[in-house]
Amino acid sequence: MIIKDMCVFALGENKEAAVKVPQGEIIKFHTNDCFNNQITSEDYVMDVLDWDHINPATGPVFIEGAEKGDVLKVEILDIELDDMGTMCCLPENGVLGADITENQVKKVPIKEGKAIFNQFELPLNPMIGVIGVAPENEPIPCGTPGRHGGNMDNTKIAKGATLYLPVFHDGAYFGCGDVHACMGDGEIMVSGVEIGAVVSLRFTVLKGISIDNPRLEDADNIYTIASSEDLEKAIYTATKDMCGILQKNLGYTLNEAGMLMSACGNLQFCQVVDPERTVRMAIPKTICDKVL
Ligand code: CA
Ligand code: ZN
Secondary structure (H helix, E strand, C coil): CEECCCEECEECCCCCCCEEECCCCEEEEEECCCCCCCCCCCCCCHHHCCHHHCCCEEEEEEECCCCCCCEEEEEEEEEEECCEEEEEECCCCCCCHHHCCCCEEEEEEEECCEEEECCEEEECCCEEEEEECCCCCCCEECCCEECCEEECCCCCCECCCEEEEECCCCCCCEEEEEEECCCCCECCCCCCCEECEEEEEEEEEECCCCCCCCEEECCCEEEEEEEECCHHHHHHHHHHHHHHHHHHHHCCCHHHHHHHHHHHCEEEEEECCCCCEEEEEEEECCCCCCCC
């Protein structure tokens, strides 16, 4: 099943527009880049960018069988990239925002499995920046992350990984977009190598279990993910959620689970530049292979 030519700029319930998709099938989402493909060359004048129409998510889709309180399991089966990426930097944006004096657009061609940045051939790490469901309350712009997912800009949300999202509304109202050909952890200049893509996903609804925040697993690790305007709060939430996973699955006390994380857990930045910051706590699967 193919989902294209439909997008939203905020994740929320959208009963009229939602397309129904079944569980267990491969669903291919065609996604525009985070600039909604508006930036066509390095000469593009950023002042004309339509800021009301950025960070599109393809969707929403209504996941059949998903009910409020369930967990939506999303397997990321493939990410096929377009052949040209875009980056930009803007005064007042990102970690160095106060030091940036003028806008710049950079086109980054994708050739033979590499991103060509000036003289460098950077390895690709195709990842999904925006991925989530309708949040509990009011719609949230796709540029903002939260408990519902959204603009987490997590380099680990890549091919082969499985994401778990809380379901706040029957049908979930899932959307995704903002693929990056590659990005460094932190996304310090507010853009990765932004690119259009076709993302292949498979959905499964898990009953009888609830989560407060997104979780993730890949071949090597399990991850908790948390976002907050306050980086310290995000760090606390991701750590507390992982503590709960270890207590539940290993039968550990809080003290023991905490010391185990302190010994071999890795607290990592997803992004530190969006309206809410996002971090993750990683635990090797050799320690705990259950993320729920
Ligand atoms: Ca993003
Ligand atoms: Zn992006």
